[in-house]
Amino acid sequence: xxxxxxxxxxxxxxxxxxxxxxxxxxxxxxxxxxxxxxxxxxxxxxxxxxxxxxxxxxxxxxxxxxxxxxxxxxxxxxxxxxxxxxxxxxxxxxxxxxxxxxxxxxxxxxxxxxxxxxxxxxxxxxxxxxxxxxxxxxxxxxxxxxxxxxxxxxxxxxxxxxxxxxxxxxxxxxxxxxxxxxxxxxxxxxxxxxxxxxxxxxxxxxxxxxxxxxxxxxxxxxxxxxxxxxxxxxxxxxxxxxxxxxxxxxxxxxxxxxxxxxxxxxxxxxxxxxxxxxxxxxxxxxxxxxxxxxxxxxxxxxxxxxxxxxxxxxxxxxxxxxxxxxxxxxxxxxxxxxxxxxxxxxxxxxxxxxxxxxxxxxxxxxxxxxxxxxxxxxxxxxxxxxxxxxxxxxxxxxxxxxxxxxxxxxxxxxxxxxxxxxxxxxxxxxxxxxxxxxxxxxxxxxxxxxxxxxxxxxxxxxxxxxxxxxxxxxxxxxxxxxxxxxxxxxxxxxxx
Ligand code: NAD
Numbered sequence: 001x002x003x004x005x006x007x008x009x010x011x012x013x014x015x016x017x018x019x020x021x022x023x024x025x026x027x028x029x030x031x032x033x034x035x036x037x038x039x040x041x042x043x044x045x046x047x048x049x050x051x052x053x054x055x056x057x058x059x060x061x062x063x064x065x066x067x068x069x070x071x072x073x074x075x076x077x078x079x080x081x082x083x084x085x086x087x088x089x090x091x092x093x094x095x096x097x098x099x100x101x102x103x104x105x106x107x108x109x110x111x112x113x114x115x116x117x118x119x120x121x122x123x124x125x126x127x128x129x130x131x132x133x134x135x136x137x138x139x140x141x142x143x144x145x146x147x148x149x150x151x152x153x154x155x156x157x158x159x160x161x162x163x164x165x166x167x168x169x170x171x172x173x174x175x176x177x178x179x180x181x182x183x184x185x186x187x188x189x190x191x192x193x194x195x196x197x198x199x200x201x202x203x204x205x206x207x208x209x210x211x212x213x214x215x216x217x218x219x220x221x222x223x224x225x226x227x228x229x230x231x232x233x234x235x236x237x238x239x240x241x242x243x244x245x246x247x248x249x250x251x252x253x254x255x256x257x258x259x260x261x262x263x264x265x266x267x268x269x270x271x272x273x274x275x276x277x278x279x280x281x282x283x284x285x286x287x288x289x290x291x292x293x294x295x296x297x298x299x300x301x302x303x304x305x306x307x308x309x310x311x312x313x314x315x316x317x318x319x320x321x322x323x324x325x326x327x328x329x330x331x332x333x334x335x336x337x338x339x340x341x342x343x344x345x346x347x348x349x350x351x352x353x354x355x356x357x358x359x360x361x362x363x364x365x366x367x368x369x370x371x372x373x374x375x376x377x378x379x380x381x382x383x384x385x386x387x388x389x390x391x392x393x394x395x396x397x398x399x400x401x402x403x404x405x406x407x408x409x410x411x412x413x414x415x416x417x418x419x420x421x422x423x424x425x426x427x428x429x430x431x432x433x434x435x436x437x438x439x440x441x442x443x444x445x446x447x448x449x450x451x452x453x454x455x456x457x458x459x460x461x462x463x464x465x466x467x468x469x470x471x472x473x474x475x476x477x478x479x480x481x482x483x484x485x486x487x488x489x490x491x492x493x494x495x496x
Contacts, residue, residue, distance in 0.1 A: 014044025182421030
């Protein structure tokens with residue numbers, strides 16, 4: 001088959017949550033679409049002493065929500081092999097190598113290997129080291145390393161981790177996952193910008209007043225509290241996902257739509273990202289933590305009541321802030337960003353707010369006739385689409401105007417068929433396309449940016465936590481952040 005990919009996947013953390021919820025279903029969809037067929041195999045590793053059959057049943061169970069025949073599922077699961085493996089034990093890699101070589105022959109995999117590290121980042125360095133020292137890396141085919149977030153805890157730890165990985169892999173063999181880059185509408189940012197003259201021509205500080213990025217979540221920390229306590233919203237969402245979206249919005253048009261040219265522009269624009277002084281960070285960033293609330297007669301617990309969370313936790317579950325790119329295109333245009341848990345609504349979107357016209361010639365026609373800003377909104381989740389707000393004449397006598405939204409939404413059916421982020425990214429990695437993965441030079445810059453805020457916060461204990469109620473739109477200070485600049489958040493959901 002023409003599109004068929006040929007590779008051995010070795011998944012470290014094969015019994016884990018990510019593997020079951022995302023990786024196995026995504027691999028299966030790629031199988032259903034013919035990208036994976038005869039020449040692929042998967043080795044799942046974890047510490048438990050499982051047999052192949054037991055592991056294959058886990059894989060089958062993870063496909064519950066997907067329509068397929070039993071036969072198709074059984075055939076797919078037959079490509080999966082389990083290897084009990086402690087990633088810190090060198091001898092275990094020798095056994096793993098034997099199995100990898102056997103499967104390579106059996107399925108004619110051309111020595112192509114993809115290593116997926118679906119486990120705690122504490123182990124990334126050890127695994128990378130052993131893959132090289134125990135010669136699991138092949139010389140005949142490709143070797144690609146896919147790693148999950150979090151990539152470090154701050155710039156220093158990220159740099160150290162990077163060094164460990166680079167001792168075994170070249171930068172172009174490393175695929176750092178940021179699953180937001182696999183989302184349909186995040187990828188659509190490039191199409192909207194670079195495919196439309198009326199948009200790209202006005203994409204600068206002469207026409208744009210400010211840009212707002214919102215990643216609002218309705219859920220609390222749920223079972224991730226243990227990790228979240230030491231991370232917080234800044235590290236969990238702003239340093240990576242939000243910064244990546246801002247970068248795609250801010251970068252210059254690449255020479256071509258190739259991974260190399262796009263990366264070049266992303267890295268370039270991130271070099272112009274203003275790193276706040278501690279005083280600026282204190283001024284430009286707001287943090288919050290959700291407290292309990294009663295909604296529809298049901299009590300929602302506050303963050304400090306969650307399992308594995310300290311009763312006096314200082315961890316932020318909400319961040320709002322201002323990012324600025326100091327270059328010709330963006331000088332003077334703030335990128336306001338915010339993210340938080342237990343907010344009124346789950347919504348990921350970007351609002352591009354255009355400047356007002358120099359004057360309003362309709363003012364005389366009607367006293368209260370105000371022209372609103374043009375706003376281009378890119379809806380990322382849960383709706384996928386975009387809208388453009390323009391001013392138009394109200395029907396009838398007189399000359400009052402009103403805002404009208406030109407809307408485009410992908411239909412639910414089309415969205416249902418569109419690939420999941422992980423499915424796209426896995427296929428990209430198989431194709432050797434790193435466009436939608438994060439380069440070290442991007443990460444290093446966004447860590448330096450986040451570190452200043454983290455440092456200021458660690459030196460100034462929050463005294464008002466919890467400072468927003470579950471089901472609200474976050475702390476008041478986040479509204480004041482924009483009000484100070486004479487602006488307001490475009491998106492606002494009714495509190496529950
Ligand atoms: P998990 O705790 O469910 O799974 C961890 C896996 O590692 C298990 O298979 C466990 O057996 C294995 N493991 C632990 N110690 C080991 C050792 N010494 N030797 C061999 N195997 C060992 O974790 P997860 O939720 O699947 O997350 C995995 C990675 O993906 C983490 O880096 C996490 O931050 C990241 N991530 C997860 C999600 C998600 O939705 N679960 C989302 C984004 C990122």
